[in-house]
Amino acid sequence: MQFDVVVIGGGLAGLSCAIRLAEQGKRCAVVSSGQSALYFSSGSLDLLAQLPDGTAVESPLAALPALAQQAPQHPYSLLGAARVATLAAETVQLLARCGMQMQGSSEHNHLRVTPLGTRRATWLSPQAIPTTELGGVLPWRKLAVLGIEGFLDFQPQMAASSLAEEQGVMAKVASLHLPLLDRLRNNPSEFRAVNIARVLDVPENLAVLTEEIRRQAGEAEAVFLPACLGLESDQPLAALREALGKPVFLLPTLPPSVLGMRLHQALRQRLQQLGGVFMPGDTVLRADFDGQRISGLYTRNHTDIPLRAQQVVLASGSFFSNGLVAEFDGIREPVFGLDVYSQPQREDWSRRDLFAPQPYLQFGVQTDASLRALKQGQAIVNLYAIGAVVGGYDPLQQGCGAGVSLVGALHVAQQIAMQEVSA
Ligand SMILES: Cc1cc2nc3c(=O)[nH]c(=O)nc-3n(C[C@H](O)[C@H](O)[C@H](O)COP(=O)(O)OP(=O)(O)OC[C@H]3O[C@@H](n4cnc5c(N)ncnc54)[C@H](O)[C@@H]3O)c2cc1C
Structure with missing residues (x-):
């Protein structure tokens, strides 16, 4: 089966990347094993709520230079402040095209009321919240x-x-x-x-x-x-x-989250209206390589019939979605065996204080500045990594999970579109 792009993972990152590609006329398939983090989310989308040193962020875009100093490996720092600002604005438009009119802006965080009646800083919230x-x-x-x-x-x-x-x-x-x-x-x-x-x-x-x-x-x-x-x-x-x-x-209630599922369905419908193929319940298991290129992907359902694509996007999520796997002696990215940021000593993976930032939340795939995935220090030419599978940031402490997914997704979609134009 031949596509322009195969996206591995149908969560916020994978679906938004595939939508942007399909909007530009690319033939996309999204292979997705199971439910994404959206099914468990508040429905609000975080861009940047706190710097690594604990400083609360009022204006996410204005805080990007400070973030770059404190976390040079953060995906926003790799992309650069100007690019993040442009893509954050494009994200709002993409969500609107999916029928999701959100409240909030990239200039200033707002506070959403949580199920506990407290308030939490965020970027975009459904009108219902x-x-x-x-x-x-x-x-x-x-x-x-x-x-x-x-x-x-x-x-x-x-x-x-x-x-x-x-x-x-x-x-x-x-x-x-x-x-x-x-x-x-x-x-x-x-x-x-x-x-x-x-x-x-x-x-x-x-x-x-x-x-x-x-x-x-x-x-x-x-x-x-x-x-x-x-x-x-x-x-x-x-x-x-x-x-x-x-x-x-x-x-929001305890999961499953109606507000998160609503967003998932809106994205999925938009992809399918644009002619994108969604393959739920299938898992990419392994790949064929031709030098530094991926030449075929093998899935559980398609067994020995490979999916072939010019470009592949890995959006398989973090530990929660099995995009990363913790084994006794290390952290592994299971499909391609990519390079992963992590700590070598298992005792350094987590802190005893449950409320302290947990080091394992920053673990994830390493990429170059274009978000191409690295394997043994080399970029795989036609493999990008986006969303929660990527390392170098803490979505919980920094309040940036959805933003990293969406901004990365749109960046990669544009990289792919540009490559094809210049090819
Ligand atoms: C429980 C929870 C709640 C969260 N709530 C919020 C929130 O309210 N706001 C916020 O901003 N951020 C939140 N986050 C952060 C969240 O990580 C991001 O916002 C974002 O949703 C991550 O999207 P993703 O597409 O990268 O990954 P995921 O949503 O994890 O999706 C990955 C998908 O890939 C699939 N997959 C994995 N491996 C394979 C494979 N080999 N083949 C095919 N498919 C595969 C999985 O089944 C899954 O569907 C939350 C995270 C978690 C874990």
Whole structure:
């Protein structure tokens, strides 16, 4: 099977790279073994929230020179501040073309309200999530934070007490009594945000939800609900807001995350509309090399029939997605055996203090400044690495996971497009 580009991994990085390539007329295939980190994410996208030395970042783009000094191997430092700024702006446009209108800007981080009722700096958030400016406060004094009876993946009391403590709001707590969820509720493993959303998104059920919220929210100026609504589109939330006549927002729940899945589906649909091929449930196992070039990829489902492509993009994620594997004596990139940043001594991989930055989060594939993957110190000519599989940064401590994925994806898509023009 012949493609212009094969992307390994269908998470945020792989899908956005493939979309940008398909928009430029490339025939792309995305091979993806399983669920991506988006299924577990908040739905908000981080660009840069903190420097390695712990300094909080207000303006991600303005902080890039300081980041380059503190972390020269960070993917943003490899690409350079000007390029990151251009690509961050292009990212917002790409998401809009996928139907995802996000709030936020690259110039200034904003704060999103977390499921615990605290706030966290981020770059772009779905319109459904309550946010404030840095240093700002929520514009309402009386809130209703409503859970759903029997749903344990969101604790309204916890969210309400942090909101009251941190922002001085009066937050009424109640649980929505919704008999239409009884069938799901009877099976605790089924009573999850995604399945609830499938029921509540049905227009007739939305009317029942509206009445119950009206009953419970009373005089509240705004309503916060667990993100169990709007799996396919923003429409159910818009309808709810209109029917109630007051602001309604969603707070992320424990995974699976409706807000993250929504983004995944929007990206996947855009790729398929552009003619891209998505191969879910398949795994790239190994490659044939012709000198410093990859000449074929072998997958679990296609056995001995290789996928052939001019260019290959590795977007297989970190340990969480098996893009990296920790073995007793080292960290390995399992498909190509690429060079990996890591610590030689196992005891240096992690710190005992769970809340300290963990060294293993910076482990990952080494690349050159164009994000071409290195093997034995040499760049593989037609293999790029993007997203969480790449090393040299800490997505959690630095709050930059989605940004590195998206900016890297668009950079690589452009590199590939330019190469083909000049070839
Ligand atoms: C639990 C969790 C929550 C997060 N939440 C946030 C958040 O809220 N905001 C934020 O900015 N960042 C968040 N991050 C950081 C996150 O890493 C990035 O934001 C980004 O989503 C990573 O995307 P990715 O495409 O590089 O990797 P992934 O999302 O991990 O996707 C990699 C994909 O590759 C597939 N794959 C792996 N190996 C192969 C193979 N050999 N063949 C075929 N397919 C393969 C996997 O099945 C997976 O689908 C979170 C990370 C984790 C782990």
